[in-house]
Amino acid sequence: MKKLVVILAVVALMSLVAVVAVGCGGGTTTTTGAAATETTAGSGTTVAGSGETTAPATGGEDITIGFLTSYTGELGAYGEPYTNAATLAIEDINAAGGVLGRKLKMVTQDDQSAPEQAIKAARTLIGVNKVPVISGMNSDGLVAVYPVAKENKVFVTSQSAGTTRMDTGHGDWFYRTVPSDSFDGQVAAKVLLEKGFKDIAMM
Numbered sequence: 001m002k003k004l005v006v007i008l009a010v011v012a013l014m015s016l017v018a019v020v021a022v023g024c025g026g027g028t029t030t031t032t033g034a035a036a037t038e039t040t041a042g043s044g045t046t047v048a049g050s051g052e053t054t055a056p057a058t059g060g061e062d063i064t065i066g067f068l069t070s071y072t073g074e075l076g077a078y079g080e081p082y083t084n085a086a087t088l089a090i091e092d093i094n095a096a097g098g099v100l101g102r103k104l105k106m107v108t109q110d111d112q113s114a115p116e117q118a119i120k121a122a123r124t125l126i127g128v129n130k131v132p133v134i135s136g137m138n139s140d141g142l143v144a145v146y147p148v149a150k151e152n153k154v155f156v157t158s159q160s161a162g163t164t165r166m167d168t169g170h171g172d173w174f175y176r177t178v179p180s181d182s183f184d185g186q187v188a189a190k191v192l193l194e195k196g197f198k199d200i201a202m203m
Contacts, residue, residue: 060100060101060102061102062102062103062104062105063098063099063102063103063104063105063132064105064106064107064129064130064131064132065090065104065105065106065107065131065132065133065134065135066106066107066108066109066122066125066126066129066131066133066134066135066154067082067083067086067106067107067108067109067134067135067136068108068109068111068118068121068122068125068134068135068136068137068141068145069082069083069108069110069111069136069137069138069141070110070111070112070113070138070141071108071110071112072110072112072113073111073112073113073114074113075113075138076113078138079110082136082159083106083108083136085159086106086135086136087106090104090105090106107125107129107131108136109121109122109124109125111137111138111141113138113140114140115140115141115143115144116144118137118140118141118144118145119144119145119148122134122145122148122149123148126148126149126152126154131154132154132155133154133155133156133157134149134154134155134156134157135156135157135158135159136158136159137156137158138158139158142156142158142174142176146173146174149173150173153173154173155173155174155175156173156174156175157174157175157176157177158176158177158178159176159177159178167180167182
């Protein structure tokens with residue numbers, strides 16, 4: 001039951017990330033590279049070089065959430081806004097009392113925009129940080145990490161992975177707050193047809 005509540009909280013967190021990530025470039029948390037320096041929102045602590053954002057401890061032990069995204073590589077421009085949005089969501093959840101009276105904290109890892117690195121980073125989050133949930137992944141990272149997460153009974157979520165490869169057959173260990181690309185394609189075609197376009201060019 002407790003794990004289910006944590007998962008529901010993270011689903012809510014990822015919904016907030018999906019809404020505010022684009023406009024959240026100047027938030028209170030900054031992250032650079034795999035060994036990140038992060039500043040906690042509110043009155044928590046700053047941990048340099050640990051890739052960890054902590055909230056002030058009240059009640060029970062903090063619940064650690066893994067956040068695996070691209071800070072470097074081809075998709076590196078998206079990592080900081082996504083992390084800032086997640087930090088904002090965690091602030092809101094913690095300000096409302098946390099989850100089961102416990103604060104959320106976030107440990108980040110850089111997938112370097114590469115599936116192989118995403119797997120290595122996920123194994124660190126699972127094996128070292130003992131996270132019950134990993135969020136933040138792009139499509140390639142999510143597809144690569146999912147089997148590892150499922151094997152270890154770790155829930156995975158994404159605010160940006162629209163890949164059709166995750167459309168079916170992934171059971172109870174996966175949730176995303178962005179539509180599948182298969183749905184996006186149908187909607188885009190419908191909008192174009194409704195506006196009278198009959199020919200399109202793709203470059």
